[in-house]
Amino acid sequence: MSDHTSPIQAVIVDDEALARGVMRExxxxxxxxxxxxxxxxxxxxxxxxxxxxPDLLLLDIQMPKLDGFEVLELIAGDVxxxxxxxxxxxxxxxxxVHAVDYLLKPFSPERLAEAxxxxxxxxxxxxxxxxAWSWPAARGRRRSSGFSSAIGPTCT
Amino acid sequence: MLFVIGALLFWLxxxxxxxxxxxxxxxQAERRAIELSLLTRDAELKALRAQIDxxxxxxxxxxxxxxxTVDPAAARRMCLLLADFLRETLRLGANNRIALADEFALxxxxxxxxxxRLGSRLQVTRETDPQxxxxxxxxxxxxxxxxxxxxxxxxQLVEGGTISIAATRGGPTLTIKVENPxxxxxxxxxxxGFGLDLLRKRVATQFGAEGTVLVEENEGRFRVEVRIxxxxxx
Numbered sequence: 001m002s003d004h005t006s007p008i009q010a011v012i013v014d015d016e017a018l019a020r021g022v023m024r025e026x027x028x029x030x031x032x033x034x035x036x037x038x039x040x041x042x043x044x045x046x047x048x049x050x051x052x053x054p055d056l057l058l059l060d061i062q063m064p065k066l067d068g069f070e071v072l073e074l075i076a077g078d079v080x081x082x083x084x085x086x087x088x089x090x091x092x093x094x095x096x097v098h099a100v101d102y103l104l105k106p107f108s109p110e111r112l113a114e115a116x117x118x119x120x121x122x123x124x125x126x127x128x129x130x131x132a133w134s135w136p137a138a139r140g141r142r143r144s145s146g147f148s149s150a151i152g153p154t155c156t
Numbered sequence: 157m158l159f160v161i162g163a164l165l166f167w168l169x170x171x172x173x174x175x176x177x178x179x180x181x182x183x184q185a186e187r188r189a190i191e192l193s194l195l196t197r198d199a200e201l202k203a204l205r206a207q208i209d210x211x212x213x214x215x216x217x218x219x220x221x222x223x224x225t226v227d228p229a230a231a232r233r234m235c236l237l238l239a240d241f242l243r244e245t246l247r248l249g250a251n252n253r254i255a256l257a258d259e260f261a262l263x264x265x266x267x268x269x270x271x272x273r274l275g276s277r278l279q280v281t282r283e284t285d286p287q288x289x290x291x292x293x294x295x296x297x298x299x300x301x302x303x304x305x306x307x308x309x310x311x312q313l314v315e316g317g318t319i320s321i322a323a324t325r326g327g328p329t330l331t332i333k334v335e336n337p338x339x340x341x342x343x344x345x346x347x348x349g350f351g352l353d354l355l356r357k358r359v360a361t362q363f364g365a366e367g368t369v370l371v372e373e374n375e376g377r378f379r380v381e382v383r384i385x386x387x388x389x390x
Contacts, residue, residue: 015311016274019219021222043314064314064339104214106218
């Protein structure tokens with residue numbers, strides 16, 4: 001259910017250049033996604049999200065200065081988050097902050113496609129619905145629906 | 157006559173009884189000693205195994221996955237480095253004592269792998285005197301310090317930093333220092349705990365009062381100093 005008229009704006013956040021590279025490479029297969037920016041640390045990510053208002057954040061957890069969770073605390077608004085990390089112990093916390101998916105490094109292109117698919121089902125054209133779908137409301141709805149079910153507003 | 161036979165029998169029975177008790181006690185003691193040595197070895201093995209951080213492996217595999225398309229030769233090199241590091245960790249871990257030079261060679265492999273991941277953010281300097289590197293140390297004593305310096309130190313800094321490793325021998329004492337920059341504001345959970353505890357325990361059980369582990373953090377510098385008796389191969 002992705003928007004065909006304008007591509008999904010994604011931001012890659014990872015402190016390792018190689019990890020950003022492999023994500024960029026795998027995302028190239030998804031023509032509906034455009035990489036708006038790449039960030040090497042949490043501070044940059046917070047700044048970029050405020051400036052560019054991307055639709056999707058591919059977010060590493062262990063990073064210098066601000067970790068992935070701290071980044072989420074600092075950004076307001078309704079960006080969809082997919083965590084990408086080598087650590088499996090944060091999965092429950094990721095669920096609590098309403099990430100749509102949690103990718104464990106190393107991951108396959110298929111697994112990334114699945115996560116993107118989940119994002120599409122979770123937030124159809126969400127970026128067009130900022131006023132219609134406030135963040136606290138979204139939190140409540142997502143909490144009850146879990147990772148994989150279709151959630152979010154149905155406006156077009 | 158009957159009394160004598162009776163007394164004799166009683167005496168024999170008592171002796172037999174006490175012998176049996178003594179036998180049991182000694183057997184129990186022996187069993188306990190074996191159990192204890194097994195436990196110690198088990199703990200040591202567990203400790204060594206725990207020292208290969210699974211996240212290090214996952215991150216390295218992710219780097220390899222990234223390199224396969226952009227730089228296949230580097231991907232292969234990384235595979236070989238990783239295999240070397242794992243094999244050396246297992247091989248050295250099986251020994252009671254290894255030369256400090258071997259321990260440092262292992263650390264070099266580890267740092268080379270992390271260098272692929274962290275790039276120029278990771279720098280290393282080393283000052284060692286040959287008298288120190290010839291000394292014998294328990295295996296994988298220094299490796300966790302180097303790992304901490306990367307995982308909790310340099311990799312947590314946007315601009316990275318330099319890890320300084322030094323080893324000196326002063327008379328009967330071998331001193332090994334690992335120092336790295338760190339983010340003083342980093343959250344609690346990113347501080348080294350388990351690895352350092354394990355190191356302290358190992359130094360205490362192996363060297364008693366003769367071994368010391370000093371840990372200090374001061375203005376963004378994290379420093380660990382290990383002092384143990386300088387042993388050399390006979």
